[in-house]
Amino acid sequence: MLNKKGINYIYVAMLIVIVVVAALGGYYYYTTTLPAEKHKIKLGAPLGFTGHYASVAEDSRDAINLAVEEINYAGGILGHEVEVYFDDTENLEAGKLSSVYTKLITRDKVDFLLTHFGSPACAEYDLVEEYGIPYISGGFIQTAESLIGADPSKYPHVFLALPSYLLYQTEFPAFVQKLIDDGKWEPINNKFCVIKRQNDYSLYIADGQKQNFLEMGWELTFEELFPEAIVEDWSSVLAKIRSDPPAIIIDTMWTTSTDALFLEQFLADPTPSLIYMQASPTYPDFQELAGSNADGVLHVYGIKKVSSTDPYIIKFKETFGRSPSPYGIVCYDQVYVMKQAMERAGDPFDYDAVAEALMETDYLGVLGRYVRDTSNHLVKGGGGNIPFPTFQMWDTENYMLYPPEIAEREFELPPWFP
């Protein structure tokens, strides 16, 4: 029989065994699991999942996930797995963006930020710089260009995925002139009208095109400025169009539901006018909402159409059962731009080194060659870089009309022309 002292020894021995086993287990866990967990690269992806940009956000999310899956399958970036943190920036209001970005940076502690669109006023740039997180944004290039171009050293961590929007101001007027010169379109007069909204992107493109058309000798019948993205009734604008029909209607409202509604109401009693719509025709939900109403609508877009035989398009369709939007492709490419920069930096968590490597971006992606313009942190457009084609929509598909080397079909008069 053991006495009380003997029992105590057994208890102590058992306790020592438990402590040693727990310590060994903890050490094993720490050495095998924790470092890998600890060193995952956290990619923050704030996207507008609800509101005007929802369809774009869905595509961007899927494209980012696709790229991250491929990268992780191939061994990650410098051996580190990539993990994505998505969050909803809704309709891109500055306040919402600020809270989402702050949460991603301070709570989720992301190592890199990537989005299809940031704030129209680039309000998040200062926040990103405050924490020194490398950041790539795909939208509102005109504001970014003027902001960063004025002092690139102020935004060493902020980069853009697309080229300058200056071509949005010049390409369509040049295309119209070419149509007239080639005898493919005879305008009813030399008048045009402009519909725009109180937003940097919309105003930049509308005012630039207006200026170019005026310089080409065209006459402005009216211009309508809307305070909001959503227009629920087009009666007032359509009454003005019908009372003095212009040969060209330039609409830079850039909201899918608003533009689809415009076409629906315009087609009730159409005028023989060419319709230019900024960006909306590239959105998947516009194609769903407008359907055949959008046949013949023209637009210029800073992203070329990718062939349906491209491996990325095939893979995206196989994975998600639908075609990707251009915005998704930009995000897909930018995940690889991030990878290239992190590999060049040699350490994905050295944010300054990653930002310096981003400055030297030269990456051949699905959309074209991304070469950094160090004067404003955009990528270079035109030439062998990212093209700016003119499109026309038919049967919910966008077809490239211009430039000739990538044209898919000839311009045709829209079906509402007599």
Next chain:
Amino acid sequence: MIDPNLVTPAIITGLALGSMYALAALGLTLQWGVLKVLNFSHGAFITCGGYIAWLVLGASGGNYLAALPAAMIIPFFMGFVLYRIVILPLQGKKESETNIFIATLATGLILENLIIIFIGGRYKGLPTIVPGFTNILGTIINNQHILLMFLGPLCLGILMFFLVKTRSGMAVRAVAQDNVGAAIVGIESKKVYAYTVAIGSALAGFAGVLLGAYYFLSPTMGGAPLVTALFVMVLGGMGSIKGTIYGAYIIGLVDAFARFFVGAFWAEPILFVIFILVILFRPQGLYGVK
């Protein structure tokens, strides 16, 4: 310079907008008139109506005869739940007005987010109830708009009939005027409140279908009608059905004339100026009680 060719289209557009605003404001006015609470989930109920119709239309092969009742009946029962769970526990308590405002606002956000989670954030289109366009005095107008122009006043008329000519409606008015007195004559005020919130919610659902068929559905589509409904209520007089009618058409016409002759950019600022003037000089609105 006013273009005389645009006056008729402006009037027709104003009347159509007025009908839309009246539809959006109807349920809210009723609820304020009886319960004296501002139900800030009203916009979300408008949204729910649209989405319920979208789901039923999808399941029934585009049958509006199934979708329209469903879009009213389901919000009707949701209204009961709203009253029972959100409003009743706060009613009559300290700071109840503010608390109910916050609680209903939160309910609206929850409903919107449930739509986002289960249906998604993309715009959805409802098939047109009455397709085509009609030329009225040289103005091309969407038949859907014409339907709204008829249904707005019709709904107001039915509601007025219900309130004035039926026993249930009289009970609602009795509780709205004096709930203690109503209780003395045997009217259960809580039951009346619950039915009022439910009817208001059903009206919101109805408005959601009509607005959704005219525009497009999105989880936040109820926000704009809610703001307009508040405008209409303040101008017409909080809780006054008659005031809602006048308020809606005045705002509709002012909105349309501003868009036609001043520019779309100035329509909202002009409405806000009117809103401020009403609050300053006639805070009870056109038909409200001081």
